[in-house]
Amino acid sequence: MSMPAVAAQGSGAAPMERPPILNEFSMVVATVNGSGSQTSNMAILRALFRMGVPVGGKNLFPSNIQGLPTWFTIRASAHGFTARRERSEILVAMNPATFIEDLAGLSPGGVCFYNDTITAPRTREDITFYPIPVEELLRELNPAKALRDYVANMAYVGVVAQLLGIDLAEVRGALETHFHGKAKAVESNMAMVEAAAGWARQNLVKQDPYLVQRDRQTEGKIMIDGNTAAALGALYGGVGVVGWYPITPASSLAESIQEYAPSLRTDPETGKLTVAIIQAEDEIAGAGIAVGAGWMGARSMTSTSGPGLSLMAEYVGLAFFVEVPVVIWDVQRMGPGTGLPTRTSQGDILFARFMGHGDTKHPLLLPGSPTECFEFGWKAFDIAERLQTPVFVLSDLDIGMNLWMTDPPAYPDKPMDRGKVLTDEDLEQVGDFARYRDVDGDGIGYRTLPGSKNPKGVWFARGTGHNEKAVYSERADDWTKNMERLWRKLETGRKLMPLPVIERAPNGQAEIGLIAFGSTDPAILEARERLAAQGIATDYLRLRAVPFAPEVEAFIRGHRRVYVIEMNTDGQMRQLLQLDVPDQAAKLRSLTINSGLPMSARWVTEALLAVEEA
Amino acid sequence: MAVEVQEARPTGVNLLGLGRGDYRGLPSTLCAGCGHNSISSQIIAACYEMSVPPWKTIKLSGIGCSSKSPAYFLNRSHGFNGLHGRMPSLATGALVANRGLRGIAVSGDGDTASIGIGQFIHMLRRNIPMVYIVENNGVYGLTKGQFSATADKGQVLKKGMENPFNPVDICIEALAANCGFVARSFAGDPRQVKELIKAALGYNGTAVLDIISPCVTFNNRDESTKSYTWGKEHEDPIHDMSVIPEREEIHVDYEPGTATTVEMHDGSRLVLHKLERDYNPRDRMSALMLLEQARVNNELITGLLYLNDEQPILQDTAGLVDTPIVDLSPEALRPSPESLEQLLADFR
Numbered sequence: 006m007s008m009p010a011v012a013a014q015g016s017g018a019a020p021m022e023r024p025p026i027l028n029e030f031s032m033v034v035a036t037v038n039g040s041g042s043q044t045s046n047m048a049i050l051r052a053l054f055r056m057g058v059p060v061g062g063k064n065l066f067p068s069n070i071q072g073l074p075t076w077f078t079i080r081a082s083a084h085g086f087t088a089r090r091e092r093s094e095i096l097v098a099m100n101p102a103t104f105i106e107d108l109a110g111l112s113p114g115g116v117c118f119y120n121d122t123i124t125a126p127r128t129r130e131d132i133t134f135y136p137i138p139v140e141e142l143l144r145e146l147n148p149a150k151a152l153r154d155y156v157a158n159m160a161y162v163g164v165v166a167q168l169l170g171i172d173l174a175e176v177r178g179a180l181e182t183h184f185h186g187k188a189k190a191v192e193s194n195m196a197m198v199e200a201a202a203g204w205a206r207q208n209l210v211k212q213d214p215y216l217v218q219r220d221r222q223t224e225g226k227i228m229i230d231g232n233t234a235a236a237l238g239a240l241y242g243g244v245g246v247v248g249w250y251p252i253t254p255a256s257s258l259a260e261s262i263q264e265y266a267p268s269l270r271t272d273p274e275t276g277k278l279t280v281a282i283i284q285a286e287d288e289i290a291g292a293g294i295a296v297g298a299g300w301m302g303a304r305s306m307t308s309t310s311g312p313g314l315s316l317m318a319e320y321v322g323l324a325f326f327v328e329v330p331v332v333i334w335d336v337q338r339m340g341p342g343t344g345l346p347t348r349t350s351q352g353d354i355l356f357a358r359f360m361g362h363g364d365t366k367h368p369l370l371l372p373g374s375p376t377e378c379f380e381f382g383w384k385a386f387d388i389a390e391r392l393q394t395p396v397f398v399l400s401d402l403d404i405g406m407n408l409w410m411t412d413p414p415a416y417p418d419k420p421m422d423r424g425k426v427l428t429d430e431d432l433e434q435v436g437d438f439a440r441y442r443d444v445d446g447d448g449i450g451y452r453t454l455p456g457s458k459n460p461k462g463v464w465f466a467r468g469t470g471h472n473e474k475a476v477y478s479e480r481a482d483d484w485t486k487n488m489e490r491l492w493r494k495l496e497t498g499r500k501l502m503p504l505p506v507i508e509r510a511p512n513g514q515a516e517i518g519l520i521a522f523g524s525t526d527p528a529i530l531e532a533r534e535r536l537a538a539q540g541i542a543t544d545y546l547r548l549r550a551v552p553f554a555p556e557v558e559a560f561i562r563g564h565r566r567v568y569v570i571e572m573n574t575d576g577q578m579r580q581l582l583q584l585d586v587p588d589q590a591a592k593l594r595s596l597t598i599n600s601g602l603p604m605s606a607r608w609v610t611e612a613l614l615a616v617e618e619a
Numbered sequence: 620m621a622v623e624v625q626e627a628r629p630t631g632v633n634l635l636g637l638g639r640g641d642y643r644g645l646p647s648t649l650c651a652g653c654g655h656n657s658i659s660s661q662i663i664a665a666c667y668e669m670s671v672p673p674w675k676t677i678k679l680s681g682i683g684c685s686s687k688s689p690a691y692f693l694n695r696s697h698g699f700n701g702l703h704g705r706m707p708s709l710a711t712g713a714l715v716a717n718r719g720l721r722g723i724a725v726s727g728d729g730d731t732a733s734i735g736i737g738q739f740i741h742m743l744r745r746n747i748p749m750v751y752i753v754e755n756n757g758v759y760g761l762t763k764g765q766f767s768a769t770a771d772k773g774q775v776l777k778k779g780m781e782n783p784f785n786p787v788d789i790c791i792e793a794l795a796a797n798c799g800f801v802a803r804s805f806a807g808d809p810r811q812v813k814e815l816i817k818a819a820l821g822y823n824g825t826a827v828l829d830i831i832s833p834c835v836t837f838n839n840r841d842e843s844t845k846s847y848t849w850g851k852e853h854e855d856p857i858h859d860m861s862v863i864p865e866r867e868e869i870h871v872d873y874e875p876g877t878a879t880t881v882e883m884h885d886g887s888r889l890v891l892h893k894l895e896r897d898y899n900p901r902d903r904m905s906a907l908m909l910l911e912q913a914r915v916n917n918e919l920i921t922g923l924l925y926l927n928d929e930q931p932i933l934q935d936t937a938g939l940v941d942t943p944i945v946d947l948s949p950e951a952l953r954p955s956p957e958s959l960e961q962l963l964a965d966f967r
Contacts, residue, residue, distance in 0.1 A: 055967075182965065227966035241959065243952030245944040246716050248708070269954045269962075277940040279951050281715040283933075285708065286741040293701075293708025293738070294715075300699055301677075302945040303716035304952070323702055413963045416956045421949055454945065455697035455713070456720055458674040465678075465690060466699040477690070 023114075023214040028058045028083040030215045032095035034161070035107045039071030041155035042099065044183055044194065045162045046077040050408060051179035052171050053081055054228050057220035061087030061527065062408045063603055068253065068346040074103045084534075085222055087410055088527035089603040095215060097161045098123060099139075108132070116213040118164055133213040135205075137164045142200050148193055156197045163201025168209065170217045173202060227413045231404035234375035234414060235308075235334060236261030238382015240269045240280070243421050244332075245303030247282045248294025250313060253346045254402040255336040258308040259284075288313035292320035292333070299324065299331040300466055302426065302454035304386045308334035310402075311344060314353060314360070321395050322361025323468045325491075328441070328450070330389035330424065333357075334398045336405040339601050348601025349402035351523055354577035357397045358551060364488060368498050369551040370398045373506075373526040377549070378404060379414030384503070390424035392498045393449060401572075403524040403603040425451045432459040440464040441473040441487060448494030495552065502550035505557055508533075510542035517541065517617075518564030520557075520593075522548040522578060524603060525570060531606035536613065548578070553585055561589045568613060570596045572604060634670035634866065642667045644691040649684055654806030654832030654847075655754045659691045661809050662723065662752075665816035666693060669864050669887065677713060677720050681706040681735060684761050685727030685754035685832070693723070704735025707742035707751075711933065714747050717943040718934040721820070722749030729759050732768035732787040743796035743825055745933040750819040751827050753789050754806075756834035757845040764837035771844050777837065789829040790924055791910055794903055799927035800826035801906065805850045805919060806833065817862035818923060821883030824932055831919065850919055857900075857909070857922035859892040884928060891923065900926045 032049075036042035043064075050062040061080045067073035080090055094112045098104050098119040105125055108117060113131050121136035139160045148156040166176055177195055184190040235258050239247070249259035263282050270279045281298075285291040291307045298305035309317065314335050324331050337353050339345035357369055368388060370381040381398050389396040432438060432453070438461050441450045450473075453462035464475040471487070472478040508530075509515070521529045526547055533543050546560045561567050561582065567589075569579035576595035583590035596612045598604060632638050642663040647656050666676070678698030680686035686706075689698045701709045710722050731739050731753045742751070757774060759765040766774065766782045769789065774782040793801045800822045802815045812830060819826035833839050833847045841848040865886030873892050881889040891900065899905055906924040913920040940947070 227963055229966045237959075237962070241953055243949065245947070245952070246712055248712055265962075269958060270952075272940045272942075272951065275940060278938045279940055279944065279947055281934075281937045281939055281944065283711065283715065283745075283937065286737060289705060290708035290711075290738055290741065293705050294712035297699070297709035297712025297714075298716035298944075299712070300709075301713040301716035301720075305712060305716065319702055320705070327699075413966070414959075416959050417953065421953065453697075455677045456674060456717055456943075456945070457697075460673075460695045463695055463697055465697070466701075468700065468702065 025216045026214045027216055027218055028081050028220060030081055030095050031090040031093040032079045032097065033093040033107065034077045034079070034097040034099065035103050036075050036077070036099045036158065038067055038069050038073045038075040040158060042075065042077065042158045044155060044180075045158040046079065047183050047408070048162050048176050048179045049165065049171065050079050051182060051228060052166070052175035053079070053217065054223050054410060055175045055178060056172060056217060057223050058217060059083070059085040059087060059222050060410055061089070063089045063403070064407060065602065066347050074100050081217065083220070086527065086531040086606065088531050089605050091605045091607050097165060099158070099161060101125060116215060118161055135164065135168060135209055137161050137201065138204065142197065142204065146196055146200055148197070152193055156193060159194045159197035160201040163198040164205045164209070166198065167202040167205035168211060168213070169215060173198065223410060225413070226410050228408045228410055229375045230257070230406055230408050231372065231375040231378040231400050232258040232336065232406060233261045235378040235382045235398070235400065235405075236265060238379035238414065239306060240265055241379075241417060242383025242386045243304050244280055244306055244386070246294065246298030246305040247280065248285050248291040248298070248305070248307050249283075250285050250288045250291045250309065252288070252310045252313045254338055254406045255308045255310045255313070255334065257406065258334055258336060288316040289319065292317040295331045295333075296320050296324045296329050299329040300327070300455070304390070306332035306334065308336065310336050310338045311340040311353060314356065318360050321367070322363065322365055324395045325361055325365050325367065326468055327466050328393040328452070329395070330386075330393050331395045332385040332389050332398065333395055334400065337399060337401040345601050347402070349524065349572065349603055350599065350601065351399070351401060351572040352577070352599070353399060354573065355580065357399060358581060366495055367394065368392065368396050368495075368502060370396065370503065371522040371549050371551070372398065372400055372404060373523055373547055373549065374411045375404060375409050376411045376414050381503070383417050387422040388498070388501050391422050391449070391501060392494060393424060393452060394494070394498070399523065401524050425449055427451050427453050427462060429457050429459040429462070432457070432462045438462050439473040440475040441471065441490070443490050443493065447497040448490045448492070449497060499552040499554065502552060502554065504554050505549055505560070506547040507556065507560065508545045510537070510544055512542065514563070515542035515544045516565040517543045518560055518567040519543050519545045519570060520548060520560070520567060520578070520582070521545070521570040525572065528604040528606045528609055529570060532609035532613070535606055535610045541617070551581060553582070557582070558586050561586050561592065566594065567592055568594050568596050568616075570609060572599060573597055574599045633667055634864070635672060637667070637670070637673075639663065639667050641673065641695055642693055644689070644694045647688070647691045649687065650836050652835040653684070654756065654830075654834070655685055655688050656691070657806045657809055658752065658754055658812060658830055658832055659688050661813040661816055662692045665813050665820060669817050669820050669862070671820060675720055677722050679706050679710045679713070679722055679724040681726050681730035683727040683730045683759070685725050686730055688725050688754070704730055704733070705738055706730070707735070707738040710749055711742060711745060711747050714749065715934055715937060715939065715944070717945045718939065719943040719946070722747070724749055724751045726751065726753050727767070728753060728755040728757060728769040728789070729767040732789055732792070736768070736787070736792070740792065740796045743793060743798040743827070745936070746799070746824045746930050747933050748823055749825050750816065751825055752816070753827070753829045754832040755789065755829055755845065756832050756838055757786070757843065758834050758838035760834050760837055774838070774843060775840070788910060788914070789827070791907065793827040793829075794906055794925055797930070798827050799824045799925070799930045800923075801925040802826070802828045802923045804828060804830045804921045805854050806830055807847055807850050808854060808856070808921065811856060811860065811921060814860045814862050815923065817887070818860070818883065818889045821862065821885040821887040821889070822928065823884035824928070824930055844919070853917065853919045855913070855918045855920055856894060857896065857898045857920060857924070858894055860923065861890045863888045863890065881926065900924060903927070
């Protein structure tokens with residue numbers, strides 16, 4: 006190398022004056038969409054994880070294939086906090102177009118790694134700058150033209166690893182995982198990582214305090230995104246038919262089912278699949294395929310996001326009224342309209358809960374981590390088949406598409422519950438069969454499946470008004486009786502839903518109760534510690550389903566002030582809680598943010614303090 | 620009729636020991652004289668004659684007068700009266716879930732060619748084994764007489780409005796979508812309707828039957844191409860046809876060289892007897908040209924327009940096991956605990 010040693014420029018303090026900061030930083034990598042930086046970011050994230058350092062990774066990407074700016078934030082936290090941080094200490098600047106803005110957003114005293122072809126002025130005096138000679142390293146390595154852009158991004162992995170102390174062996178291991186062990190891909194990328202690290206070793210002097218050292222806090226954990234976990238949950242849940250249509254951020258859910266089905270769900274004798282995965286022409290057909298399969302007796306599902314959900318409303322209403330079990334995954338993004346396809350949200354709560362014309366209501370499952378995406382991935386079928394109704398699982402882009410550090414999902418702890426299905430033999434035992442008769446008083450009728458031979462069990466599924474024998478009826482009493490039974494059934498469903506998770510303040514019961522759900526969990530957990538540090542004790546109830554368990558009402562009654570924290574504009578979950586516990590409605594305060602970004606602990610803390618101190 | 624069928628079983632029952640009554644449905648609530656009722660009768664007759672097991676059959680429909688008719692046949696079969704124009708996706712899900720069953724679907728011209736044209740085309744692309752009957756009358760009956768997408772250009776409503784648009788030809792759409800069984804018939808020709816349904820039942824794929832089925836209440840003016848009078852005056856069958864179920868002997872006394880026999884997927888045989896023209900139903904281009912000529916010449920061409928029995932069905936394209944998914948054991952549906960342990964190692 007010909008380049009002289011570069012002393013870090015503009016650093017606010019000499020290295021010895023700043024004590025090292027171990028395993029505690031937020032790093033933002035600013036790149037251009039489509040430049041292949043995902044592999045580089047995954048390599049850093051996974052290497053940190055394998056060094057035992059708790060990490061969170063959030064990809065903030067545009068709805069675009071190539072060319073628009075993308076930011077990926079990697080948070081390392083010695084305290085185990087993985088929520089998105091609003092500001093970062095470390096910037097990896099690879100995109101000249103956003104350099105000035107990115108630099109301005111860096112925390113005081115931060116660090117900036119930059120592609121040395123970026124000529125924009127370095128406007129901050131308090132920042133430590135490290136150049137990355139991407140072009141020069143590329144010239145020396147001369148990778149295949151097709152790989153050039155990907156390999157180029159590995160330069161920052163090498164320099165960052167060298168300066169922060171990330172073990173290159175772990176980077177290699179991360180790449181092996183990423184490329185499923187394909188040696189050639191691993192080697193061509195690793196060559197750049199090593200060259201860049203070597204260059205940094207010779208030419209850069211460490212001037213910043215941020216360091217990584219091995220820890221043991223990730224033992225027993227895994228790194229997985231919620232869509233993959235949901236797909237695996239469905240496959241372990243015995244899914245038989247999947248009808249779907251591509252949409253961001255849900256596509257990778259069905260695609261993961263497709264990816265894992267051959268290894269998990271192939272008949273050993275014939276080598277053929279035990280699950281049908283059909284990419285439909287639109288979400289209407291995706292839902293139709295799932296409903297048809299559910300009627301037939303298969304475990305069936307579809308997965309989508311906002312606009313697709315709108316198209317599915319017609320079939321969801323039909324399935325509710327005909328009482329067909331079906332599971333609908335909604336990986337939420339920003340709406341209304343096309344909205345922001347690549348930004349996260351919790352804005353479909355009310356729509357999913359009441360989807361359909363006329364009187365309709367649907368159970369919602371609310372996974373708070375990829376682990377729960379797996380769990381609800383199989384459990385949703387048990388609930389749907391037991392209740393004979395559509396069941397929604399509301400995930401979001403943050404859980405669905407980002408890699409989370411999470412507990413490995415547990416194997417299903419009970420056999421599949423296929424619900425009340427009568428076979429030909431069962432029909433011999435019963436005197437008379439009526440599809441929609443409430444035999445057990447729980448609102449759930451017995452169903453027979455097409456293909457059963459006993460003529461006694463034959464019924465005609467219809468979206469038109471029907472009596473308990475499924476025969477067309479316009480009689481007022483038939484209609485009324487049927488709807489009353491459906492609501493009785495929904496009430497039965499309340500007992501089948503996963504219970505909320507309640508975490509109490511360490512010293513007795515707090516005056517303040519927090520209620521949240523879904524992907525905001527890490528932010529709430531961290532905010533509670535921040536608040537506790539300021540002397541504000543909170544209890545926290547994380548909802549995992551609608552309808553609510555009795556514990557939810559008790560929690561609301563048991564606290565002087567209750568904050569419902571969510572990522573939408575209208576406080577949708579608060580509205581559902583107010584409907585459920587009307588006499589406590591005024592007590593429920595709403596804290597909402599709808600920025601499209603994963604919730605941060607700082608926002609939760611400040612938003613709550615603002616109300617508390619008002 | 621040129622074909623004789625020798626039956627060796629008690630009279631009044633078919634090979635399954637079922638009588639015609641076992642294939643009937645509830646009394647129709649459609650108008651007296653509706654073409655749809657005649658088609659329902661032929662579905663009953665065809666299923667009886669082909670010894671179709673009702674429990675191995677599902678009935679499917681969308682919304683409209685036509686879509687009510689599954690209640691009027693095969694009372695011993697399960698059925699689903701679904702959404703307007705969306706029945707094909709429902710059928711797709713149902714039949715991939717249970718490949719042991721066969722679908723008999725009834726749709727209308729509004730249900731298929733107006734609101735449902737998208738699902739219709741995609742169903743054909745996928746090739747789901749199912750008889751898909753369009754009861755085509757060029758008009759919306761249940762909502763009292765609006766134009767459908769197959770209404771004639773210039774068709775006049777009771778209130779005097781005239782249709783300004785060209786009609787969709789369901790058979791041309793089916794051919795364009797690579798459907799391997801495309802037929803047109805006329806409810807006023809019950810024998811042909813029945814034989815076509817029998818042939819369709821033996822076909823392994825989506826069989827489209829576009830049956831002109833006059834609406835006596837809203838579209839039966841003599842000049843309408845969907846009326847009884849027009850149909851009777853303009854019907855031009857391309858062949859005489861008969862379907863002989865499996866296990867029955869054929870006695871054919873056609874002139875040599877005037878009949879073709881096709882072995883169908885279910886073992887039945889389809890005998891096509893030449894009428895005036897030489898027509899090869901295995902040539903898609905001929906079918907398209909015939910339909911275009913018929914349009915120009917103002918004729919109702921009927922018969923099996925196109926047959927291609929070599930296209931894979933969706934269940935095979937999707938690589939599914941032979942056992943219906945609904946019959947798989949819990950062990951086949953839920954992978955082992957060890958497999959999960961192994962899998963999770965990749966995420967550490």
